[in-house]
Amino acid sequence: MTLREKTAQLVGLWVGADAGGGEVTPHQQEMAQAPDLDTLLPHGLGQLTRPFGTAPVDPALGALSLLRTQRRIAAANRFGIPALAHEECLAGFTAWGATAYPVPLSWGAAFNPGLVRTMAAAIGRDLRAVGVHQGLAPVLDVVRDARWGRVEETIGEDPYLVGTIATAYVQGLESAGIVATLKHFAGYSASRAGRNLAPVSMGPRERADVILPPFEMAVREGRPRSVMPAYTDTDGLPSAADGDLLDGLLRDTWGFAGTVVADYFGIAFLATLHGVAEDWSDAARLALASGVDVELPTVKTFGQPLLDAVEAGTVPGGLVDRALRRVLVQKAQLGLLDPDWSPVPAALAGTGPGEPDALRGLVDLDRPANRALAAELAEQAVVLLRNDGLLPLRAPARIALIGPNADEPTAVLGCYSFPVHVGTRHPAAPVGIELPTLREALAAEFPGSELCTVRGVTVDGEDTGGIAEAVRAARRADVVVLALGDRAGLFGRGTSGEGCDAATLELPGKQRELLDALLDAGTPVVLTLLAGRPYALGRATTGAAGIVQCFFPGEEGTRALAGVLSGRVAPSGRLPVSVPAHPGVQPSTYLAARPARAGDVSGTDPTPAYGFGHGLGYTEFGWSGLAVEVAETGTDGEFRLAFDLHNTGALAGTEVVQLYLHDPVATVVQPVQRLVGYRRIPLAAGSGRRVGLTLPADLASFTGRDGHRIVEPGALELRISASSTDARLTVPLRLTGPVRPLDHTRRLHPTFTVQELPPTPTPTP
Known part of the structure; x- marks a missing residue:
């Protein structure tokens, strides 16, 4: 290959994008003029950038266009090498008409790697069916400051949660033949x-123990x-x-x-x-x-x-x-260098050479099976933060649905969904997918209730003139469902999303004023949040009848939220990020050492209103029967123990068992506790499980003084918990022997065994 042919394989080409029409990536306005294809293509081409994610296009016509482009690329260069096509797929394939799944922060809230793996495989099949080879996902960034606009794209503030969920996504996407x-x-x-793109100031130890572990696990x-x-x-x-x-x-x-x-x-x-x-x-x-x-x-x-x-x-x-060798090896793995390579994607196989318009509507990227997956994940990601006993609602006669997200179709979408990321620049184009609003979902969920909808305020506007009408509606109702939160966007065009960083974690605009006015109105308020980050909720944490947190739950999100409010869906989500008690105490994360926590040496208190891992259900669980088989082991050994988990309530539910490790004395400062394992355990009313745990000593490792990962001898404490703020069983442990160095082959996970226990009598609902 000539030098020009070699370098041609190391670049992408973004056909259809230019410096105008609004940005979808930083500094897009600095793009040079589009290259002359007749000059470029005879030397070859490495990648095609976002053939489906640049403008609204029917998926079948997009596949046909990509097919023709690939034929042109392969025919133009003397080696017949096609391009590798990549797309965004952060919360589903970012293409017109494709399923909009919950955002990654909702994946974290579900605490369910298996379901995320299944979703990613479905996304991968859709990408592959239309001729795409690579997906630009997942995001493995660990949240360190919730003011960052891209929090919605992350999985959470804990590296173990981020690592396990992201790894599952990678496995699913790669299983479909897509490059993750x-x-x-x-x-x-x-x-x-x-702030987006701002410099990062951290020491090598924080980088090694917080930022890098998810990437290492995924690799x-x-x-x-x-x-x-x-x-x-x-x-x-x-x-x-x-x-x-x-x-x-x-x-x-x-x-x-x-x-x-x-x-x-x-x-x-x-x-x-x-x-x-x-x-x-x-x-x-x-x-x-x-x-x-x-x-x-x-x-x-x-x-x-x-x-x-x-x-x-x-x-x-x-x-x-x-670099060329790596690119060509990857193309060979994808079959792009095979002598019998064909650019015809699966979606167009057997369609024949007909007119393009005859293909319109042939490819469905939002099939019922996709929507069912989106619904299941959305339901598992809804987090019930507070409930004074009002929830689930029992068919109230009059519901006042109030708030800026009460009747907004895109309130469930993150900034990398196609309707938000690209569709807003093409207002004449239809959305392409069904997006039921919360008003529509509640009307379907409570058909016997009178529903009055009032906006009150906009998401980020300054006008408070609608608050009085909202209060009047609240006083006439039996219950208020208040729909607050974010509007996803890009580079300042939203309150959440890439380039939409926040100065504080106060609710945007005048939403706090609306919330306070409704809490004063006297009617029970159920606060619901469709948002991309956690916000300080002020008086709602003690004054609202219920608080339900959703992190941009996707196209089936309002139905999932309505199902939780009615009790059709048992809430089982857990917080992947802490909800702050105060809007200005940032950065804050549960992964804090003792000096970073509340104390009498500082006038600010970072204690969250609701900590990482928190989430309520509609039933109760009993934790008992702790038996510790091995409480002391060498730095190369493992601990073994077991306990019983019972659903002691009258309704079915899911508990998320969370394992936190506390290291009271170490040679370098450690967080007070950190997540080292978790498991979702669904239980019918009255049923129970015996949960066995094996924890390798490797889970206690950290980066020592010399920059190398070690396991130290000494005392530990295992907290078997319902959240980072709710330890149910505490187990003292001890490591013995010499300091043990570790490398990248260390064990990363505990082992869970779950066995059914005899049922116990359940109380009457």
């Missing part, structure tokens, strides 16, 4: 003050074939120019063998934002030398600037060959 892409590697979510257990570096710099070193991270840790230590693809314009940012490169050629040199293989979304630094640098001798040709 881990992002954003690493530290993006820890930016100063929660080891998910076998992803792509990784995307973060936009941010950590302690002055941008991820896209960090060879120790991309080559040293990712490849040499963890054994990753796939491709590293740049985040959109991330290589150019080395010059324009970070100032570590003097021009495009220098940026290309830095990124390529550090281990970045592919430039996305379109031709820029890896085009003529890279050619110039190689010809000038500032970039060794061997670096180009290294």
Whole structure:
């Protein structure tokens, strides 16, 4: 291959995108003019960027267009190599008419890796059916500051939860033959003050013990074939120019063998934002030398600037060959280099050469099976934060549905759903999927109730003129369902989403004033939240009859929420992020050491209103029968114990058993506790399970003084809990023997065994 043919395989091409029409990625307005395809394609092409996710297109017609484009690409270059097509799939395939699943923060709330794996496999099948090869998901960033706009895209504030859920997503996507892409590697979510792309200030120990473990778990257990570096710099070193991270840790230590693809314009940012490169050629040199293989979304630094640098001798040709080899190996794995390769995707197989309009509507990306999956995940992700006994509602005669999200179809969608991410720039195009509003869902759930809907305020506006009408409606009703929260958007066009960072965790706009006015009205208030991040809820934490938290639950989300309110759905979600008691105490996370907690040395109190892992149900559970078989073991051993879990209430429900480890004395400061395991256990009324636990000593490991992971001898405490603030059984443990060094082959999980117990009598509902 010529040098130009080699570099052509290292770039993407974003057909149909330009610098106008609003941004879907940072600094899109700086895009150069679209390349001349007749000049570019004879040399080949590495990737096609978002053929379905750039503008509304019928899926079948999109598949046909992609087919024709691939034929043109393969025919134009002398080796017949097609492009690899990638798409966003953060909460479902970001394409017109595709299922909008709950956002990743809801995946975390469900605490159910198996269901997330099933969802990801379904997303992968839809991507593959229309000719897409790579999905730019999942996000493995651990929330460190909930003011960050992209919290909705994350799975939560705990690295173990993030790692297990994200790994399941990777496994599902890869099982469908789609290249999963881990992002954003690493530290993006820890930016100063929660500002998008802001510098990251953290020590190597925090990075090693909080930020990196989810990526390590996903690489080891998910076998992803792509990784995307973060936009941010950590302690002055941008991820896209960090060879120790991309080559040293990712490849040499963890054994990753796939491709590293740049985040959109991330290589150019080395010059324009970070100032570590003097021009495009220098940026290309830095990124390529550090281990970045592919430039996305379109031709820029890896085009003529890279050619110039190689010809000038500032970039060794061997670096180009290294990246090229990884790209071609991946294309070979996907079958793109096979002699009998065909660009015809499964969705168009057997359709014949008919007119394009005859294909319209042929491909369904929102099938009933998809919607059923979306509904199941949405139901499991609803978190009941507070209930004074009013919930579930018993067919109230008059319901006042009040709030900015009461009758808004897109209130359930995150910023990477197609209707929000792309559809807002095409207002004349239909939404493409059914999005029942909360008003419609409640009307269906409570057909015998009179429903009065009043907006009151907008999500982020300053007008309070509608509050008086809302109060009047509340006083005429038996119960108020108050629908507050966020509007997803991009780069300041929403209250949640990429580039929509918050100064505080106060509810946006005048929603707090509406909430307070309704709490004063005298009618019981059930506060519901359709949001992308947690907010301080003020008086509602003691004054509301109930609080139900949903994190952008997707197209079936309002039905799931209505089902929880009626009791048709037993709430089983748990908080993946803490809900703050005060809006300004940030950053805050349950993963805090003792000095970071409340005390008499500071006038601020970061204690949350509802801690990580919290969630109520409509039944009660009893925890008993603790038996510890092995409470003391060597630093290379394991602990063994068991306990009984009973549903002591009158209704079926699901408990989420959470295991937290407390290390009271260590050679470096440790968080007071951290999650090391969990298990959803559904139980019918009166039923019980004997839960056995085996915990390897490796779970107690941390990064020691010298920067290496170790297990230390000493006392530990295992907290078998219903949440991070609700330990039910506490077990003292002890590790003996020498300090033991660990590497990336350490054991990552406890083992659960669950056996059925004889039923017990249940009380009358």
